[in-house]
Amino acid sequence: MMIGYARVSKADGSQVLDLQIDALKKAGVDENRIYHDYASSRKDSRPGLESCLKALQPGNTLVVWKLDRLGRDMKDLITMIDDLHASKINFKVLEGHGAKIDTTTANGRLIFGIFASLAEYERELIRERTYAGLAAARARGRKGGRPTKMDKATLKMAMAAMSDRNAVSSDIAKRLGMTTTTLYKYVNGDGTLKAAGDKIMNK
Template structure:
């Protein structure tokens, strides 16, 4: 049986607002022949890019990920993926982080990998927990996160009056010192 021996990359960001350039650069530098991408949470079951990569991979190939948490957030999911790859004769290579290197699914390598996957999941859970606690503490003090509001009630009243007189959105936005998009959103509400 002939094996392909290609490096295949997989990159993932949690939202479309995030940029995968750092991952893409690392995967390209490592020599990945082809790269698959998802813009979805690691906990999401709908990761078309990962599914396409899994279908594309052949015996002898290596799946490369920038960091272990890009492959998945749950210990169980990452272990299932790693075991599936191993059973098919496909290697797993992690480019950065504590587990940088190749996954060995036997003996001490499997134990270490399992522990590191569990620690990665624990780390993510702790970050989420700390973020929520911080937001709750700020809210209890009357502070809220996010960008400050630029369209207060006074500006909105002025904008509506000027718009009713037929003034253009561009002119009103310029006079109030806000963007047209902000003004459109405020007028729609």
């Protein structure tokens, strides 16, 4: 099943979604399965994207008009595409200079793999900086580190909350003290467990 997402930067009527929605429909996306947002700055909430991510299930394909409609910057984009890859969700970009992607094809899967590698590289850099910071802190007699954000008790609350079809994942993540990306790492949009969540529950 294909699910579409469209976004424009202004809600004042000066930008419209028609071009994107027409392209998504032409690509075979049912109009009832197209989510959208009017969001400009990085701080603007994107309830349409939240609902879209919640609706996606393994084997589905997320379709966008252009790559920049999904992520607002490279780091944001790499993280989201890596999450899609980990969740076994396909990704298709319809337009863009050299940025057409379809992960149901061999070339598209190669691009997906490159994004996954970039995400892993970013995680390794963060991990190295964290370890270096902790080592420096210990050398000065201080202890540090961020507490684990997901344990069995928190995971059970997340599963129960996400199973509510009317729940908003960003609100759930905020109440649990984590990002939406972290929440979706462990739990699917319907409250079922992902591989990372299974690992915690089976400890």
